[in-house]
Amino acid sequence: MAGGRKLEFDKETALEAAMHVFWKKGYSGASLADLTESMGINKPSLYATFGNKEALFIQATEYYVEHVARTHCQYLVQEGIPLRDRLKNYLMSVVASQCDSSKPKGCYVALCASEAAGDSIPDHAQETLFKAGAYTQNALMRVFTDDTDAIRLLSKSCSSAEETVRFLFTLLNGTAAMARVGLSLAELESVVEHGLRGIGL
Amino acid sequence: MAGGRKLEFDKETALEAAMHVFWKKGYSGASLADLTESMGINKPSLYATFGNKEALFIQATEYYVEHVARTHCQYLVQEGIPLRDRLKNYLMSVVASQCDSSKPKGCYVALCASEAAGDSIPDHAQETLFKAGAYTQNALMRVFTDDTDAIRLLSKSCSSAEETVRFLFTLLNGTAAMARVGLSLAELESVVEHGLRGIGL
DNA sequence: ACAGAATTATACCGATCGGTAAAATTCAAC
């Protein structure tokens, strides 16, 4: 059938660049000028490939969940590793990502969700952010509902899976805020240690 | 000497309204139209009274520290109350403010500091936010450097004042993020309880 | 009543916002 000029950029590379812009500046703070410059394309190409700003944001958010949030979860289910070590490895993997100097500091989802709560970001984008937050909470929840060591811990410490997950997720939102304003990985490791102590580990 | 037309609005009331707008939308997200509408004045009055958007933001931030952040600190130094109760009362006072439906959810400083870290908010405003964060951390720090019960707790739990304050401050940044996206006070009370357990209380 | 000071309301400024129309390019198919 048809030929036509070839795309001069890689869609996934461009999407990753867009993710970094939203990660650094949030939804409203990321202008189309910021995005097109970082992605190395111009506006008509952006609109032809990704739709509009909101659609691009949704795809960037999904990319973040799959390529950032997802990567930490392996530590939660590693066979033959004690529960405490699995949780510590998971939490430190997240916090290390929050502190990583090669990417924007903090957490993409935490930043944009706070922005979304105030106002001003479109409905579908907000839903995607909500699902992104639920992704992490569900991964933690599975540990405390399935793992026998975790269940034993809950009964010993008179806490529930919901409470424990809520505490850990809140703590990670806290470390995200602190990493964003410049705290080091070493400083946040002691925060994680105190957090583990808070759930009896 | 000279007369002239009288101000038709109360400066402090207008400043409080501006604080609520920044609290809800952040610095960049709060447009002059948002601000003037909530403050009940028009742009020339705003500029004559407060300077410009950045100056207004700085004054709103200082107003927040004095009239919101400051009010919680009394619980930290209440005579005749055990350390754990003082900390719990303080933390719950903060979290209750974060959940209060009569004001924007979450923490003004936490929201704007995350925005500032990404970019785009002026230097003086950023400095004021930094000082606002330090205000709360210093209030907590005084407890763990001065209070004899707190010092005893630190030596027993092999932790330092810096680490403990960093943990509690991080936790409050976490509860701020969670309150902002809708968690209830009851849900966050269990987070506070886990946090207190994390420092050995 | 009048003059001058201060605050109001209205209208406007250039810059940037998200988004797009039109024309110039680059390719595949024939």
Add this chain to the structure above:
DNA sequence: GTTGAATTTTACCGATCGGTATAATTCTGT
């Protein structure tokens, strides 16, 4: 080589951004 599909570039759209000039009001002092 020519046609037609797809992507690029350039230029532009109305709306809104922070900020201000101008003029109409409202007050005090004489």
